Amino acid sequence: MSLFGTNTGFGSGGTGVFGNTTTDSHNPMKDVEVTSPPDDSISCLAFSPPTMPGNFLIGGSWANDVRCWEVQDNGQTVPKAQQMHTGPVLDVCWSDDGSKVFTASCDKTAKMWDLNSNQTIQIAQHEGPIRTIHWIKAPNYSCVMTGSWDKTLKFWDTRSPNPMMSLQMPERCYCADVVYPMAVVATAERGLIVYQLENQPSEFRRIESPLKHQHRCVAIFKDKQSKPTGFALGSIEGRVAIHYINPPNPAKDNFTFKCHRSNGTNTATPQDIYAVNAISFHPVHGTLATVGSDGRFSFWDKDARTKLKTSEQLDQPITACCFNNNGNIFAYASSYDWSKGHEYYNPQKKNYIFLRNAAEELKPRNKK
Amino acid sequence: MAECDAEWELCKENIQPLRQGRSVSALHQALCQQQEGNHTALNQQKQAFESELRLYDGDDPLDVWVRYIKWTKQTYPQGGKESNLSVLLERAVTRFTADKKYHNDVRYVELWIEFAEGCSDPMDVYRYMQAQGIGTMQAALYIAWSEEYEKRGNIKMADGVFQDGVKCGAEPVEKLHAFHRALQARACRQMMSSITDQQRDDDEDDDGDEGAAEPQRASLAELKAKGKKKAVVPINRVKASVGYARGLQFKQPLGPRQNSRLVIFDENKASETEPQEPRFEIWTAPPTARAKENEQKPEKWTNVKMPLKSRSGLSVAVPPPKPSFQPFVEEDVQPPAVTPCKINPAVNSVLSSRKPCRPEQTPLKMLQERMQLQTQEDGKSREQSMYCRELLYSGASEFCFEELRAERYRQKHAHRLLSKPEQTHAN
Numbered sequence: 001m002s003l004f005g006t007n008t009g010f011g012s013g014g015t016g017v018f019g020n021t022t023t024d025s026h027n028p029m030k031d032v033e034v035t036s037p038p039d040d041s042i043s044c045l046a047f048s049p050p051t052m053p054g055n056f057l058i059g060g061s062w063a064n065d066v067r068c069w070e071v072q073d074n075g076q077t078v079p080k081a082q083q084m085h086t087g088p089v090l091d092v093c094w095s096d097d098g099s100k101v102f103t104a105s106c107d108k109t110a111k112m113w114d115l116n117s118n119q120t121i122q123i124a125q126h127e128g129p130i131r132t133i134h135w136i137k138a139p140n141y142s143c144v145m146t147g148s149w150d151k152t153l154k155f156w157d158t159r160s161p162n163p164m165m166s167l168q169m170p171e172r173c174y175c176a177d178v179v180y181p182m183a184v185v186a187t188a189e190r191g192l193i194v195y196q197l198e199n200q201p202s203e204f205r206r207i208e209s210p211l212k213h214q215h216r217c218v219a220i221f222k223d224k225q226s227k228p229t230g231f232a233l234g235s236i237e238g239r240v241a242i243h244y245i246n247p248p249n250p251a252k253d254n255f256t257f258k259c260h261r262s263n264g265t266n267t268a269t270p271q272d273i274y275a276v277n278a279i280s281f282h283p284v285h286g287t288l289a290t291v292g293s294d295g296r297f298s299f300w301d302k303d304a305r306t307k308l309k310t311s312e313q314l315d316q317p318i319t320a321c322c323f324n325n326n327g328n329i330f331a332y333a334s335s336y337d338w339s340k341g342h343e344y345y346n347p348q349k350k351n352y353i354f355l356r357n358a359a360e361e362l363k364p365r366n367k368k
Numbered sequence: 369m370a371e372c373d374a375e376w377e378l379c380k381e382n383i384q385p386l387r388q389g390r391s392v393s394a395l396h397q398a399l400c401q402q403q404e405g406n407h408t409a410l411n412q413q414k415q416a417f418e419s420e421l422r423l424y425d426g427d428d429p430l431d432v433w434v435r436y437i438k439w440t441k442q443t444y445p446q447g448g449k450e451s452n453l454s455v456l457l458e459r460a461v462t463r464f465t466a467d468k469k470y471h472n473d474v475r476y477v478e479l480w481i482e483f484a485e486g487c488s489d490p491m492d493v494y495r496y497m498q499a500q501g502i503g504t505m506q507a508a509l510y511i512a513w514s515e516e517y518e519k520r521g522n523i524k525m526a527d528g529v530f531q532d533g534v535k536c537g538a539e540p541v542e543k544l545h546a547f548h549r550a551l552q553a554r555a556c557r558q559m560m561s562s563i564t565d566q567q568r569d570d571d572e573d574d575d576g577d578e579g580a581a582e583p584q585r586a587s588l589a590e591l592k593a594k595g596k597k598k599a600v601v602p603i604n605r606v607k608a609s610v611g612y613a614r615g616l617q618f619k620q621p622l623g624p625r626q627n628s629r630l631v632i633f634d635e636n637k638a639s640e641t642e643p644q645e646p647r648f649e650i651w652t653a654p655p656t657a658r659a660k661e662n663e664q665k666p667e668k669w670t671n672v673k674m675p676l677k678s679r680s681g682l683s684v685a686v687p688p689p690k691p692s693f694q695p696f697v698e699e700d701v702q703p704p705a706v707t708p709c710k711i712n713p714a715v716n717s718v719l720s721s722r723k724p725c726r727p728e729q730t731p732l733k734m735l736q737e738r739m740q741l742q743t744q745e746d747g748k749s750r751e752q753s754m755y756c757r758e759l760l761y762s763g764a765s766e767f768c769f770e771e772l773r774a775e776r777y778r779q780k781h782a783h784r785l786l787s788k789p790e791q792t793h794a795n
Contacts, residue, residue: 043770062773088777090770106774127408129774149771150408174768188766214766236760236768237753270752275769293754338769339755342776 026334028312031354034071034331036079039063042333042351044091047324052098055324056080056115057331059353060089066103066113071329071355083113083120090129096137102144104133110146112158123158126150132185134178136197145201147173147185155201165201169193179220179228182245186215186233194245209233210241210256219279221286221302232288232302234276240290242302255305260292275339277319282362284327289362291318293339297332304365316349323358330358383445394442410443418763419775433460434475436763452764457483459763465500477503481512490516504536507544514551523555 038061048056055071068080087107101113110124128150149172154163171187183195190209214236223229230244238260247253262272274293291297295314321332335351417436444451470476484493494513503509510533517526530548
């Protein structure tokens with residue numbers, strides 16, 4: 001079942017990496033390095049859906065490109081194709097059948113990339129950069145949902161230049177997630193809106209933020225029956241909130257936990273607090289992974305409310321992460337997230353995408 | 369343009385006056401834009417300013433703030449919450465408190481004065497400014513400060529402020545002198561008119577004439593007491609309050625004050641009116657402007673406890689503490705008959721006394737916290753955010769990392785866009 005055996009020779013850095021000294025902290029976890037990573041910060045990662053055989057990874061970056069790799073069973077990554085936008089790419093997603101990839105960019109457009117023909121076509125237009133893009137597959141309709149900094153959420157039938165629907169948001173969209181029939185959007189000024197997608201998308205509820213700081217990332221989780229039941233929300237100050245939509249006991253069921261902080265036990269020096277850059281749920285176990293500005297990733301079991309693992313510290317922030325469709329592979333990207341402004345940006349610094357065997361480490365603590 | 373003219377007529381009461389006057393064309397444009405709901409252009413311009421605030425790396429960051437605030441005032445003539453004007457003023461003002469080079473920059477001082485005028489107590493702000501050395505070389509500070517004193521009827525202090533300004537050598541000197549002279553002229557006129565009003569009131573007691581007091585010769589003779597009573601009636605009697613109602617609205621006449629309250633120098637007692645010297649040491653942080661009820665930020669309800677509800681559904685307020693002494697009660701006095709009423713008289717919930725608002729506590733604490741973060745006091749704060757807080761929260765609204773980066777990218781490539789015949793942002 002697991003893709004990479006523990007004795008794989010690719011653990012020490014994969015193919016095509018030069019200058020691999022033992023003191024190099026760019027890959028302290030000794031995970032597989034994806035070949036030909038983008039030339040600038042990676043903003044988003046997405047694995048192909050189960051409807052497609054094999055594992056294909058899509059990554060969008062601030063170099064305006066979207067790249068596609070095939071991840072083979074032996075751990076080798078093969079660059080397959082690349083497409084460009086005229087501005088940095090902020091989000092990517094797959095269609096449910098795995099034939100199309102949707103990309104959203106700062107150039108205020110979203111494109112649909114047909115992988116078979118390797119052609120792209122513009123499918124959406126906003127008045128500001130498009131921050132999130134998700135594919136919605138409902139029984140009676142299919143569409144692409146785009147969230148933008150122009151404070152609108154638009155839904156696109158890919159065949160028409162006009163949106164099927166446009167919903168106004170109170171503020172700019174900062175992050176979103178979709179698991180049919182639920183969608184969650186977190187906006188600037190700590191806004192949080194849940195949408196229901198049955199029949200047609202409509203606003204379901206506005207929730208008062210469980211966090212005190214700027215929202216950064218959100219991910220929906222499902223219950224035992226695979227129905228979306230809540231979401232995890234990450235903020236800019238090392239905290240994640242677990243929030244259920246209709247819990248039996250909200251005060252007890254909803255909670256927040258601290259993460260991506262340093263000097264945990266040492267109370268003498270101030271604790272450094274880092275932003276949570278992305279959250280992903282394991283598709284099988286329901287446990288979650290968070291990646292942060294501190295250059296670490298952590299795995300958590302939200303039901304047992306425990307931490308499963310924290311990685312070693314990478315020398316760069318981790319900006320994106322995702323699981324593949326069967327939960328065996330965890331991909332995470334190491335690049336600069338702009339958390340300290342442009343002064344700390346080093347264009348010469350290499351960016352990486354790592355792949356890790358996720359089958360064992362994300363098993364829940366108390367298996368029921 | 370015709371409908372814009374009408375627009376001005378319809379809402380001119382709501383237009384906030386600007387000290388330097390409003391440009392008519394800008395006003396028309398702003399009102400038209402608001403009428404048409406042209407929010408995208410406005411938002412784009414606002415966004416442009418916000419980005420400029422964060423990406424500016426020249427020598428004069430104050431300039432961006434000044435332009436942004438000026439644009440905001442012209443674009444949102446009614447003021448109001450969506451203009452974020454008070455937020456911007458507060459941020460601009462606190463941003464540069466540590467920057468000595470701006471302390472006597474006339475633009476910065478004017479921002480402070482505008483901020484002070486929006487505060488509940490501008491005096492606090494002016495005193496703080498003096499303590500910190502902000503604007504002490506600018507005539508504008510002293511002019512605004514004395515105006516504030518004058519509004520409160522304290523001509524003496526108003527005069528004192530001007531003298532302070534002259535002493536400090538505030539610039540421009542001529543302006544300071546001119547305003548000082550104007551103040552003195554006003555004070556004299558006031559005294560004169562209040563005295564003449566006095567005179568008229570004494571002479572024409574039953575005269576119901578509400579016309580303006582005509583200038584008359586001020587009588588300086590004392591009123592002679594009739595009869596055996598030797599008490600000297602002061603020249604300006606309480607009737608001066610009529611003059612008060614006639615025209616001098618909030619300017620209290622000087623006369624009664626000067627005569628009825630003789631200031632007896634007592635070396636043991638502190639001065640009773642406004643303190644002559646500003647107290648320097650308490651002002652570690654400037655007081656803040658906004659009225660608390662407009663705040664959207666979540667805050668801890670510090671000392672307010674929910675009163676327990678009694679069975680009748682009325683909330684029972686905690687009764688005031690009993691006095692420590694035993695009030696004297698005559699022996700055969702009946703306890704006062706309590707008029708039968710449905711509401712328990714001990715329950716004070718119907719008209720509860722107005723809780724003393726503590727404007728200096730929470731907003732000041734908020735500002736102090738912000739100042740603390742800005743100065744990065746290590747020992748005190750147990751947590752340290754590892755991201756560029758100032759960049760994110762610089763202007764009126766927040767940015768996220770991606771927005772910062774996207775702005776920089778956009779600027780970097782803007783010159784390329786301009787050279788090519790491509791469509792840029794609709795302005």
